[in-house]
Amino acid sequence: MRVNGTAPTVDPTVNTGTRKVVVTLPVVVDTSASVEIAFLSGASLTNPATEGFYTLTISSSIETTSVTSASYGIAKTVQIGNLVVDIGPSSPSNQNVTLSQSDVAALQLKLTASDYEALDVSVVKVKANGTGADNQDISSVKLYADPNGQGFDGDEVLLGSTTFSADDTIATFGSLSVQVPAGLSRYLVVTYTMSTSGISGRTFYPTVVNNTYFSVTGNTSGSPIAGDSLTVTAAPITGATLTMASAVVTVTGTDISPVSTNPGATDVPMLKLSLTASSSNAVLQSIKVNNKRTGVGVFYDTDVDLVKVYLDNGNGTFSPSEETLIGSSAVTGASGGSGTVTFSPTRTIGSTASVYFIAYDISASAPQTNVIAAQLADSTYLSVASPSTVSSANFPIETSKETSLPVELGTFIAHARKDAVELNWITHSETENYGWRVLRLAVDEAADTTALANEGPEGIRGRAARSESVRTLGFLRGQGNKSSATEYTYLDMTAEAGRMYAYYLVDIDFYGHEAYHGPLFASVGMPHAYRLAANYPNPFNPTTLIEFALPAASQVRLAVYNALGQEVVVLSEGVLQPGYHRVVWDGMDGNGRAMGSGIYLYRLEAASADGGQRFGQTRAMTLLR
Secondary structure, eight states: ETTTTOOSOOOEEEETTTTTOOOOOOOOOTTTTTOEEEOTTTTTOOOOOSEEEEEEEESSOOOOOOEEEOOEOOEEEETTTHHHEEOOOOOOOOEEOTOOOOOOOEEEEEEEEEETTEEEEEEEEEEEEEESSSHHHHHEEEEOTTSSOSOOOOOEEEEEEOOOOSSSSSEEOOSSSSEOOOOEEEEEEEEEEOOOOOBBTOOOEEEEEEEEEEESOOOSSSSSSTTTOOOOOOOOEEOOOEEEOOEEEEEEEEEEEOOOOOTTOOOEEEEEEEEEESSSBEEEEEEESSBBTBBBBOOOGGEEEEEEEEOOSSSSOOOOSSSEEEEEEEOSSTTOOOOEEEEEEEEOOSOEEEEEEEEEEETOOOOOOEEEEOOEEGGGGGGEOTTEOOOOOOOOEEOSSOOOOOOOOOEEEEEOOOOOOEEEEEEEEEEEEEEEEEEEEEEHHHHHEEEHHHHHTHHHHHHHHHTTTTEEEEEEEEEEESOOOOOEEEEETOOTOEEEEEEEEEETTSSSEEEEEEEEEBOOOOOOEEEEEEOOOSSSOOOOEEEESSSSSEEEEEEEEEEOOOEEEEEEEEOOEEEEEEEEEEOTTTSOOBBOSEEEEEEEEEETTTSSSSEEEEEEEHHHO
16 A cells, blocks of 8 residues: 555554554645555455455545545456456356357456566466266357457457367367457457257356466566556356256157057057157156046056057157167056156157157956056156256147957967968957958078067068068958957968968058067978879869979979860970969960860979979869850
8 A cells, every 4th residue: 555655654454344444654734735545556355255346435534524436346367477367347147048059158258467568368278167068068169359348249259169078177279369468458258059969957157267277478477566466366267157948848649559459468559759849958757657548438557567668769650679668667556547657767858859659568367348548647747857847738648549458369370281371360359350461471591480489479560661571461351340259261372382481460450550460380391292183173164273293393384185185275384393383274275265165184294303203194174164
């Protein structure tokens, strides 16, 4: 302190309670004199209790009226020799941010050089802080020169851009040349650009911790004249806290339940859920499902063993073997019961729809007269981490019908005949059954039978979706609604001798829902000798079927002759593979003319490809017009 340019001969006393500085010294004052009292720039006020603006009030023993100075600021700063760094006057305030938001101002720095030397700042460092994952949630951190000191208002000049290499690490801006003239200040602004991975409620803020965060050229060893630099030191300098905005999760649902299913059935599809989040990503913790739907039916918790939640594999169609099971829960409670599936780890919901499937495992003891359904009653049935919320739109989300529990398929068997595979199945009852589609998949290796058996009936659905060699053999009409048993038979006449096949049934209801059954495995054996079978039917009109067997690859000629031995038509000629073969004659000659009623002969001549076997046989048939 100096008074009229002269230091007091007695050290000032400081009363920390009243914040008064008392100086005792003689001062000669006349009517024309003035007294100047000043704190020199070299004085030091260490660690002020509160940042802010203060005034200096002075009084004397002669003049009791106080004189108040202009206000002065005390702020957190970092001193590097003759460079003083503090938070800028236009440093941004705390705010919410959203995904992909660019150049969010997070900190303004004020750099001031001493009165004695211009300085050049070549390196500035900023440390990441907060609850967010800085290296993932912040795509870039940038440093700007702020010419007018008014904050991030559009006149800034980009000095550098970098990233945080890890969480809570330091970003370094090097190769700078920030010129700070002697006795003047320059301003810098730090901005964040957010990525698409930020989680709602997580925070981010930058800090400048100490003088090692700057590299400065010039006189940095200390003040050239002792007592000529005033510095308020209270590091670190902390920027604004940026908080990922609260996400709002929107849910839509689609009924994918079958009209009916069987007691003991597993992975029965019920609902397809599509979840999206706005502004930021949300954390999904659990989903609750009721076994009922609004205002309809009587439901029992004992009918459902488990409620399961699957994550879609990307094609939007439910196939248990293709999806990822992320949780399950038992179903308990009155009025059908409910199950809450808690996710560990939790699931992240973003702006791109996340698709989940709700499925049931049905109790084997569920009565066939009962029904099941699935319902998310309101937005509380999805639990998301705070501060995210779930929109009440679209609730309740539920199945649009009750799925009945009839005993559908009683038996399903397959057995090989000498030249075909016969499928037989029996239903004890049927509910809205439109019909049955018969599927076949060739099995080339013995190991495939084990894989197919482990996949179960739903495995064929995924294979068909991938356009594998799944063949539809035929369709048989169902019985609609029927409480008594029905027997079905399908004969696969196209099975190749010596090949193994997997057979499946697809039960289709009137609404297009499909239930898969199988697989069953069967193969047709190879014939051991040449054979020409009797035609069927015989007599015939207009067509008849002629069958023959080849034990080896053979050159074959099958022809029809009239009663005089004249050739009418050649039905087959060429090399055929071993197995059972069928040819239909339509009663026409080789020129497409209809033959008249009468007795006709058909003859098979065959020679094995290796020349070791020859065969010839003639049989008769009758055409009746």
